[in-house]
Structure formats: structure tokens, C-alpha cells
Amino acid sequence: MKKVRRVVSFIIVLSMFMLSLTSVYAQITDIDTHWAKNEINYLVEKGILTGYPDGTFKPENNVSKVEFYKIINNTMGYKEEATFEFKDVRSPEEDWFYYDVSKAVKAGYITDGEFLYPTEFITREEVARIIGVTFKLNENPEFTAYFKDNLLISLDALGFIGTLKEKEYIIGFPDETFRPTNSIKRAELVKMLYNILVIEGIPQKADLTKYKAALAAVNESDYTKHSWAAYQNIVLANVVTEDNTQDEVDAATETIINAQKELVKVYRYKPVVPEEPEEPEEPEKPEEPVIDKIELAAKISEAERLNEEDYTAETWTVLETALGRAIEVNNNTEATQEQVNEALTALEDAIQGLEEKQEEPVVDKTALTAKISEAERLNEEDYTAETWTVLETALGRAIEVNNNTEATQEQVNEALTALEDAIQGLEEKQEEPVVDKTALTAKISEAERLNEEDYTAETWTVLETALGRAIEVNNNTEATQEQVNEALTALEDAIQGLEEKQEEPVVDKTALTAKISEAERLNEEDYTAETWTVLETALGRAIEVNNNTEATQEQVNEALTALEDAIQGLEEKQEEPVVDKTALTAKISEAERLNEEDYTAETWTVLETALGRAIEVNNNTEATQEQVNEALTALEDAIQGLEEKQEEPVVDKTALAAKISEAERLNEEDYTAETWTVLETALGRAIEVNNNTEATQEQVNEALTALEDAIQGLEEKQEEPVVDKTALTAKISEAEGLNEEDYTPETWTVLETALGRAIEVNNNTEATQEQVNEALTVLENAIQGLEEKQEEPVVVATYHPQLYMPTIGKISVEVNNVTNAVKFSVTYHLSPDEQGNEVIRTTEIIDINTPLTTEGYPIMFYNPSTTGYDTITICIYDANENLLYTFESVVPVTAR
DSSP states (O other), X not given: OHHHHXXXXXXXXXXXXXXXXXXXXXXXXSOTTOTTHHHHHHHHHTTSOOOOTTSOOOTTOBOBHHHHHHHHHHHHTOOOOOOOOOTTOOOTTTOTTXXXXXXXXXXXXXXXXXXXXXXXXXXXXXXXXXXXXXXXXXXXXXXXXXXXXXXXXXXXXXXXXXXXXXXXSOOOOTTSOOOTTSBXXXXXHHHHHHHHHHHHOOOOOOOOHHHHXXXXXXXXXXXXXXXXXXHHHHHHHTOOOTTSOHHHHXXXXXHHHHHHTTOOBOOOOOOOOOOOOOOOOOOOXXXXXXXXOHHHHHHHHHHHTSXXXXXXXXXXXXXXXXXXHHHHHHHOXXXXXXXXXXXXXXXXXXXXXXXXXXXXXXXXXXXXXXXXXXXXXXXXXXXXXXXXXXXXXXHHHHHHHHHOTTOOHHHHHHHHHHHHHHHHTOOBOOOOOOOOOHHHHHHHHHHHTSOGGGBOHHHHHXXXXXXXXXXXXXXXXTOOHHHHXXXXXXXXXXXXXXXXXXXXXXXXXXXXXXHXXXXXXSOXXXXXXXXXXXXXXXXXXXXXXXXXXXXXXXXXXXXXXXXXXXXXXXXXXXXXXXXXXXXXXXXXXXXXXXXXXXXXXXHHXXXXXXXXXXXXHHHOTTOOHHHHHHHHXXXXXXXXXXOBOOOOSOXXXXXXXXXXXXXXXXXXXXXXXXXXHHHHHHHHHHHXXXXXXXXXXXXXXXXXXHHHHHHHTOOBOOOOOOOOOHHHHHHHHHHHTSOXXXXXXXXXXXXXXXXXXXXXXXXXXXXXXXXXXXXXXXXXXXXXXXXXXXXXXXXXXXXXXXXXXXXXXXXXXXXXXXXXXXXXXXXXXXXXXXXXXXXXXXXXXXXXXXXXXXXXXXOEEEOHHHHTXXXXXXXXXXXXXXXXXXXEEEXXXXXX
């Protein structure tokens, strides 16, 4: 309700500001056809708005930033100012809005920076953001889904715009857009004003008359200190203002009146003595002045509700000092009204002087995380090497930024854009019949691991011949499956036919041979010259050692280590810029589908020239992007410039051509083989008829019907189940926002284990839904199971010396953080007896709230300063006198 009241007050101030230089006109002249005519007239009739002196309203005029800041400052009553660094806001003498900018910075709804551009028109999203921040509205970004352009809304305004949409304070434009970056117009502000007034109305201020009367009905001097202290606690817990609802004020008033019934009056008895001659009565002493501490108590309550972490250390220290003094004065029954007023003023100044900490900007990585997950689900083998390399680079950068806790929003946005572009730019490989060389490759590797010195020369020669042929076939990209199979069989036979030499102690070169084979498969053009030279040197030495039949094991190991290091040290060359020929290829295909007989010879010649150049550039692997763009432009111009021949009666193939185009855009991998075969047959017939210049309309219609039926009959393959990690990601974020120091070590350890497992599953691209659900459940249970640390029990003991005998007195206690604490006892030392023995006394058990004025108050003991012992032991009990807690070595505070 408070928020609604503040929003309405904002609208009223807004209307006053918008028309602060107006005079009343019975009729606005420039809104007869305006979309907001009814709303403007409604507010004019209510006396809230009027027009300009010339009788116009100017509904399409915009509002500047500083005009809007002034509205906010007047609405909220912001008075405090802050220094700022804006270079385009000069001084109070030069810029009328200087102080409004200063207040805006202090209030925290704009951030200090280099330039403000104060007289620029304020945007629609900025108005919504400032309203949301100033009036502390909840953020409901999901309601922005209504707006088609919600992706254009800034993240810091998204939630507030959603809330305003949820409450229908804003509606948007007829095309379901919000247009967040547009300047807001006077008519749009009127629309917002009208909506809020119609929906909420204007609430009334609460009536505090009975509340104030109840507070003034009792005086502290008429009641016991204990009952008055209890009453004051109730008053502090029920402080209300006119911003509360009337129901809240009435409830607080009733609570205070009921608490007054529990106050214990102070009765002063006069002893009965024999009558004596009357003496002149002494004049009555003037009544002690009543000290009013209500405002001070309310201000203390207000200060205690503040949170230290919201403010700067310097201003919080000032508040703590003022609050400590205020509590001291409030608890001092002998404090004067002057002292109360001074403490109140100091506390008010300290609260006013609090400076809020600057909030750290929150970097939103949600979209980047989702896009990384999307990219990681893609398969390299589905796309061309060129476009996949671009994706890998963008994905690597995106992961680096996502894992960087200090990354800025700008870096996140750049990484997201690059990754999105890379995904969009992926080109699928053209499927070709795949020759399976897996077994041949494995058999070659097996043969290359064999050592010549282990076998007879005759059988080894057979192997070398078969291996050479196998490698030749394996490296031949045009080899058929038959050739692969023949080479595999010959190599298998050669390996089977090897005859081992008589065994002799030999040096093991297996690993070296394998590493040489690995190095020989590398391509020089993939790596930098410097690191490749190191590899060549190491490889040459390795081959030399490998071929040396007298090499020692030590030499083999050294050569292997050097070769491994050289391979590890290879640095890949930076990729050449990729020339994008996608649009050119598509335009060539479009041009090749055109028919010469449809166009004039002159324009067709121009097309042929442009098409020839385009094909030449497209096939040129060294063509630059500039050449590609020029060829594309020329081809587009040639196609645009084609002039059709005079029409003759022709067969209408438009629908058939469109249906062929639709069918050609379908992907075979999306449908079952059986229904795809039907489509291919129908598509082939349709293309044949479409290309036949002598085809009849009947043939065209038959081909069209068959193709339509084939498309309709396609059956989609079953999609792989998608693992949903949304809830797990959100729960991980929730857990990472918790603070270890708030919870017990035992339950925090459980949370850390669950969180670690959740992060591991979340980052695992192959995790199943079952694993995700299990990790989510364990993490939820760990969060639910967190136990907050308990505050330490505290006791304050007060020694009240007796006026007639200051060496003895009474003890009262105040206990905090001990549940069910009702009673207490005191154990203390006396001076040693005549024999020097230690004397310890324990009082009886009494209620903690027993008034000191109770007759026979039992907790009596000697002043610590007279016994030589400065501390006592206090035991705390529940109502049944069960011991709850023992405070050792308590130092009593002497009451004043």
C-alpha cells in the first residue's frame, strides 16, 4: 500500500511539473484526433492537468532527463546532495538543474560518470527504471514477454518494466512493442498517470488522533520502573505514521491501550501515628516535569532496523555513536528534557548523514551460458572445417569470459555476439558416400609398430610392399571401398606371414617408432616455422636412432623425449581471415535456375557475363572478400536488370516451382528413409516436368499433386531427449549466493559437497536428466538442511546499593539469547572467615522480572568492592527451575 501511495504522489507531482507554466482552459485544442484524447480530457476535468497558455497540450512533446529528475526529487523529498564528476553539468549559476543532478546522484537512481547529457530527452525504459528503483518495486521480468521487442530492453530496466506491465500501468503500442529506447512523450506519461489513477485511486492518509492521545494518556512518574520499561518496549514495537494503513494505526492504538492496563502504579503510604496538635502544612512540592522520550524511542527503533552492510563505514560509525548515546539517555530515568532533545537531534542527524554503499554492477551471463551449452551440443563432423574453426575460437573465448569472475558486461556481450555469429555461420558438410578406412588405418598402425629386426628379411620385404600399398590407398581420398578392402587383406596376409628371427636381447623402440609415425602425420603448414624446425631436428635424430641397429636404450629414450617435447612445443599458425562466399554461391544458384528463353537477348547477355565472373571468383580459392562482394553486386544487378520476353500462352508452373523449392529446402536427416524415398521420386518427376518446355498443364498438375502428397507424407525422425538443466543452474546460483559464516560448519560442509557435485553435473555435456535431477535434489536438500549459527547467550547483572547501607545491595539481571529463561540465582564470595576459609553464598531462585521494590526482595549480597571479589556466578532457570545456563565470572554493573 505504501508503494501505491508513493506512485500516486509521484504522478500528481509529475502532472504539476508538466504544466507548471499553464493557465486553465475549458477546452484543449490540439487533441481532437489524438489517441490519448480521453485520458487527457479525464485528467483535465478532474483538475489534475491543464493545457499551455495558447490552449494546446502538445501531447507529442518529449521530456528531458533533468526535467524528470526534478519530478523524482520533489516527489521523494530528496534534500541531500552529493559531489559528482559530470563534465557537462557545470555550476548552479550556469545550469538550473545542477542541484537536481546532485540530489539524483546522492539518492542513487543515477550513477556518477564522465558525461550525463542532461538535456537529452529521457527514454521510456529509463523512466521505468528510475520509477522502479526509487519506489523499490519488485522486479518481474517475465511479464516483458508480451513485448515483441523485449530483447532490446536493458537488463537493469527489464524487471521494472515487467512489473509496470503486470499492473497494467503501461500497455505498450498496438504492434505489441514497448520501444524502450524511444523518448517518452507527454501523452505517454498521461497514459501512465491515467492507468494508475483508475486502477488504484488515491488512498487517504491515516488518522493518528487516537494513537497520539493514547500515548499522551500516561506519565512515567506514576508507574514502577519495571512495568514502565515493559510498556515502552510495546510502544516501540508499535510505532506507526500516517503512511501506515488506518487498520494498522487502529491495531497499534488498541495494543498500546491494552498495555497501559498492565502498568503498575506507585503507591505512597503514610504511617499511622497518634494525633498531635496540627501544624501548618508544608506547601506541596511542585511536580517533577514529565520527560517526553517517545520521539527518541521511536528514532532509536528506526535506527536499530537499519542494516550496517547498506552504508559506508564512516557514516555508520557516526550512527553507532549517536545511537549508543540515545539508548543511554533513553534508559537514564534522571535524564533531562534537554539531554533527550540533544540525543534525538544527534541521532536524526546521524541517520540523515548515512551514505549508502555503491552497488556493484551485476554482470548477467545467463544468455552466454545458454549459448555455450548450445554450442557444446553441436558435432564437429556435421560442419565444414573452415566454419567449425571459427566456432571453436568463439567458443573458447566465450568459456574464458564466462569463467572470469571479473568480466564486464561489455565483454560478456561481445563474447555472446561472436558465439552467436559463429553458430549462425556454420555450414553443413555435403554428404558423400563414406569409404570406411577404419580397419585399414588400424592395421597400418599395427604394421608400423612392428620392428624389422624382429623378422626374417624375406617376410619383411613382403610386409613393406603391402604396407606401402596400404598407406598409398589410405592417403588416397578417391580410393574405393574395394581398393581399401584389397589393401587391407594384403596387409593382413603379410603380417600373418611374418617369420620371427631367433630372439636376441634387443633395444625397445616401440614407443619411438610410434612417436615418429605420429610426427610424420603432422602437416608443416599447420605450425609456425620456428617450432616446426625444432620438430624436424628432433624427428631426424629420432629416425637416425630408430634405424641404427646398434643404438642403445639410453639413446632411444633420449631421442623419444626430444621428439615428444618438440611435438608438445608446436605452435599452430593463426588462421587466415575467412572469405564468406555464402551469398555469392546462393546467387549463382539462383541465376543458374533462370531460363534464357524467358528474357530478352540483350539483358540475358549481361547476366551471362556477370554469372561467368561470379563463378570464376567463387571457384578462386584466393579471391578476396572485396572481389566476392563486387561479383555478387554485379550478378544481383544483372538479375534485377533482366527483362522478360513478351508473354505467350504458357503452362503455369509457378506452384510447381515453389513446391520444388520447398522440397529442396528439406533435410533428409530429419525424416524416415521410407518417406524420404517417396519424396525423392516425386521431386525427381516434378523437376523433370518443370524443366520440360513442352509439358502440358495436366502433367504439371499431376507432378504438383504427387509432390504435395509426398511432402505431406513425410514422417519426422524421433528427436533425441533434451536434458533440461535450467532448475539446476538456478539452484547453483542460489547456493553460491549464500555466506558460509551464517551457518554451522557441519551443514555447510554438506552444502559444499552437494554444490560441487551439482556444478560437475551442470558442466558435463553428457549428463543424463536422471543425473541432473539427482544433483538438483541433493543440492535442494543441502540448502534446506542449513542450520543458522546461534547467537551467544548474554547476561547483564546490575548491583543496586541500599541507601541506608551502601555495603550491601540487590542484584537484578537482564538475559538475552537463552530460550525459556524465567528465573535466576546468584553465587558470590564473602571475605574469608576468621580461620581464613573461603565463604561462598548462593541466593534463592527468583523470577527475573521480580521488581526491586518487592518487599523482602531476596537477592541481597555484599558490595563486591568490600569483599575483595569482583565477579559473581549467575544461574538461569526455566519456569520449573530447571537449570538452562550458567554465566561464570560476571562483573556486576553498579546502578546510578
